[in-house]
Amino acid sequence: MKRVMLTVAYDGTNYHGWQIQPNGKTIEGILNRCLSELLGEHIEVTGASRTDSGVHAMGNVAVFDTESSIPAEKISYALNRSLPEDIRIQKSEEVSPEFHPRHCASRKTYEYRIYCAPFPMPVKRLYSHFTYVPMDIDLMSQSAQYLVGEHDFKSFCSTEAQVETTVRQIDSVQVWEERVKSRMEDCGDGGAEGVDQAGKEIVIRVTGRGFLYNMVRIIAGTLMEIGRGHIAPQEMERIIAAKDRQAAGPTAPACGLTLVKIEYL
C-alpha cells in the first residue's frame, strides 16, 4: 500500500465545486471515478481545499492510498489521458502514509482577479470578476496590509461555517494591476477620438496558513468596497475587530478566484 499525492489543476466553470454532491459534477467525483477505473480498485481521494462551485485551481492537492504497482510519478500521465480537458494533474508523487493534505501544515496562495473596464472582455470573463465601477489600487493595497498577521477573521467567514476557531494567519496580501490593451488611436480621416479603451485587471494575491469558508472572496469583496471609496482603508482595522460578518463587504463572485498553490512546510 502506498499513499499518492496529486497536484490538481482545474477550470471550475463547469463544476459544482470540489466536494462530491448527490447531484452535479464535482472535481472529487471525477477524480474518484477516473482513478478507480485506472487502478482497478475503489479509490477515494482526500482533498486539501474543498473549493466552491465555479472556483478554479492551478495547484490544489489530493491524496489517496493504492495497492497499485504503477510508480506514483507515472500516475499523472495515465490519469490525464482519462480526465476531461478542464481537469489536469500537474504532478503525482508518493508521500509518507502519515501525510494528510489538510492536517499537515501548509501555506496556501490564492489569487482573486477583477477585470475593471467600461465593458466586459470576453477572453477574461471566465477567470476574472467583471465590474465597470473604477477602483483605486492604492486604497486596496493600503487596507490589505491590516489583514497580514494572526487575527480572528470571524468578520471574513460565512456564518454557515462550523469551525472551532476563526483565528488564522495571513502571511501576505499583494494587490497589483495588469493592463489589458485594446486601444483605438486617432483615425487619420476623422474617426476615433483616440479614447483609451484599455481595461485593467486587478489581482489580489493572498498567502496564508489555512483559510475560513469564503474568506478570500469576502476579503476581495471588502477590498473592492474600499477601492471604490465606499469604505475608508483604515476602516479595515475596525472590520477585523468587529468579529462580525456584517461588518465586512460582500462575498465576491466565485469565477474570479483561483487557488494558485499549496506549499507544505
Place this chain on the structure above:
Amino acid sequence: MKRVMLTVAYDGTNYHGWQIQPNGKTIEGILNRCLSELLGEHIEVTGASRTDSGVHAMGNVAVFDTESSIPAEKISYALNRSLPEDIRIQKSEEVSPEFHPRHCASRKTYEYRIYCAPFPMPVKRLYSHFTYVPMDIDLMSQSAQYLVGEHDFKSFCSTEAQVETTVRQIDSVQVWEERVKSRMEDCGDGGAEGVDQAGKEIVIRVTGRGFLYNMVRIIAGTLMEIGRGHIAPQEMERIIAAKDRQAAGPTAPACGLTLVKIEYL
C-alpha cells in the same frame, strides 16, 4: 445616414471565425443579426480583420451605415445587451463616410500565447497553445528581429491566399515569458521533492501594417521551431529570402492567437 465604427472583442472558441459562412456561427453573422434587430433596418458590417475559426480578439474593428437616430456612442450599450457573452462591443463611435476599416491605413497588434509545461493548465487551455517541449526564449527573440521592417513575407503566407503583393511591414516583434506558478514545496513529513511545477507562458507580440493570411500563426510556428533548437536563429534570414511557404515552420494552432488592437494612422 451615418457610418459607425465598432471595436469588437470576442472569445473565438465557439465560432467559425469572423466571416459569414453558409453553415456555422460567425462573429460577422451575429453582429449583422443583432444590429439589424436593434436598429430595425438591414445592417451588414464590414470587418477590419477576418479572423480564422478559434482566433480571439480584444479589439477587432467593424463599420456599418445606419439611418438610426441612436447616437453612435450609445449603440455599444444597447448592442451588448443582445449579444452573447463571448462577444462584447468595447466602443462605438461615428466615423466619416469615407472611413473603411481595411483600406484606411492601420497598425495591427497580435499576441500569440504558448503555454509550456509538463502538463496542460486548464485555466490556460482556451487562450494559449499548449506544448510540453521546452523552448529557449532568447533564440526566439533573436530570430524574431529579422522579421522587423519591410519584407516579402511570401514564406509566411498560406498558399491558398490570393493577394497582389506579399510585401508587408512589421514594426516590432517582442517575445517574453510570463511565469505561471503552481509550485509544490518540500513537505515536512517526507513528501514532495520540491520539484518546481511552474509552467511558463511565452507571449509573441507582433505589430505591423497589415498581415497576410495565417502570417502571425506561421511566424509563431517558425519561432517555436527555433525556440526548440530545430532551426538556428540566423536561419530566419534565409527563410524570409526563400519566399517559399515550405521554408518556414508550421502554422501554429488558432487558439493561441488574439488580435489585441487596431490603430488607425
